[in-house]
Amino acid sequence: MRSRRRSCGGTSLRRSTGSTIRSTRSSRSRRPRPRSPRHATVRWSWSCRISSRMPRPPVRPRRPGARCSPSESCGVCSPSPSRCCGAPDDHRLDLYHSVFRGSPNVPPLGATARARLPDTAFAYVDSRGQRRLPIHDASHVRNALARFEQVAFEDDAARERARQRLLRAAKRYGIVPLGFFDGQLRKERQQTEIKARARDIASLPRGTVTFLLTDMEDSTGLLRRLGDGYAALLRDTRALIRASVRDAGGHEVDARADEFFAVFAEAAPALGAAVAIQRSLRKREWPEGVEVCVRIGIHTGRTTVSETGYVGIAVHTAARLCSAGHGGQILLSSAAHALLAAGQPADGVTFRSLGEYTLAGLTDPEALFQVHAADLRVRFPKLRTSAVPTPRESRRR
Secondary structure, three states: OOOEEEEEOOEEEEEOOOOOEEEOOOOOOOOOOOOOHHHHHOOOOHHHHHHHHOOOOOOOOOOOOOOOOOOOOHHHOOOOOOOOOOOOHHHHHHHHHHHOOOOOOOOOOOHHHHHOOOHHHHOEEOOOOOEEOOOOOHHHHHHHHHOHHHOOOOOHHHHHHHHHHHHHHHHHOOOOOHHHHHHHHHHHHHHHHHHHHHHHHHOOOOEEEEEEEEEEOOHHHHHHHHHHHHHHHHHHHHHHHHHHHHHOOOEEEEEEOOEEEEEEOOHHHHHHHHHHHHHHHHHOOOHHHOOOOEEEEEEEEEEEEEOOEEEOHHHHHHHHHHHHOOOOOEEEOHHHHHHHHHOOOOOOOEEEEEEEEEOOOOOOOEEEEEEEOOOOOOOOOOOOOEEOOOHHHHHHO
C-alpha cells in the first residue's frame, strides 16, 4: 500500500489510499485523533484546534490611523491584548483578563440585545477601577445620557470633557438629548443652592447661641379641611414667621414641612421674635375661619457649626422643648430663662415656672418656663412630656 507522510504543526499524519488515518506521534504526547475523514486533507495544528474552539470577538472597523486613548472604551477594537490598537499595556491586559479570560466564548451583542440588558451592563471598569460609559453606538449613547450623573469623574475638567464627548456622539447619531440638558440644568441649580447655603451657614453665629423652633399644631387636620388650600396657608405662615425672625435680627437655619428653625446670637431677640410670631398669628384672618397655632421652644446652649448646619445636644434640647408645648405656647429652658431673667425684661413679659420635666432622649431633667405677655394665651393643657415628681409627691406615693 502506497502512502505518503505529511507534517502539520509537529504532528505526523500518514495518509493511505483508504479512509483510515494513522498517527506516528509518540505515546507520551498522543492526543485524541479526529474521526472524520475530512480532517485528513486539512493542514492544522493542535494550537489551531484550541483557537478554533475559542473564537475571538470580531474587530469593528476604524478609520486609518485611529488609536484608543486610556480614557476611552476599548470596545471598538479587539479585546485581545495583542490586537488592541495602542492602549497602554496595563490597561489592555486588565481590561482583557477581567472581561474575557473567564468567558472566552461571550458572543457579541447587537444594539437590540444591549438595549435589553440591565443598567449595570452599560458600564465597564477601566484599569484604575473607575466606571466608564462606552458611547460607540446609538444605544450606548442613549444609556450614557441617562446615566451620566451616576459616573464618578476624577475632577470637573474630566467631567466636562466627557460631557462634550457625549454631546458630540449624540449629534453624530442624531439624538436630541433634551432630558440630559434638563438634568444638567437641575444639577447646576442644586449646586447653586448648595453654594448659597454654604454662604448662609458661614454667616451663622458661633459659640453660645439661642435657638428658636416652631411647629404647627394639628397640621394634619388643617390639611384635611383645606385640601389644596393648605399649601397657601403653609406658605403664608412661613412668610410671617420668617419676617418676625428677620426683624428681630435672627437667622433662618431650616424650614421643613410645618417646622421652622432659627438662631439668634442673644436670648432677648429670640424672645421678642417668639412673642411677635404668636401675636401676628392671632391677628391674622385665615381662610375658611381656621385657626393657625404654633408651639415655640427657646433654648440657649453651646454648639458647633458643620457644613450641614448646627450640631450638638443644644439642637436636640430645643427640638424636644418645642414638641412638649401646645399651640400658642412659648416654652423656655432653664438656660434661656437665666439669661432673660438677668437682663432687662421686655414690657409686659413675665415668666411662669412649670417645674422640672424629662425630655425625650435627654438624661437630665429640665426646668421649663412659660412666657406670659399681652394678647397671648395663658391657660394650656398639661405639657406633652413627663413631669419629674416633687419630694412631697414621692412621699404620697
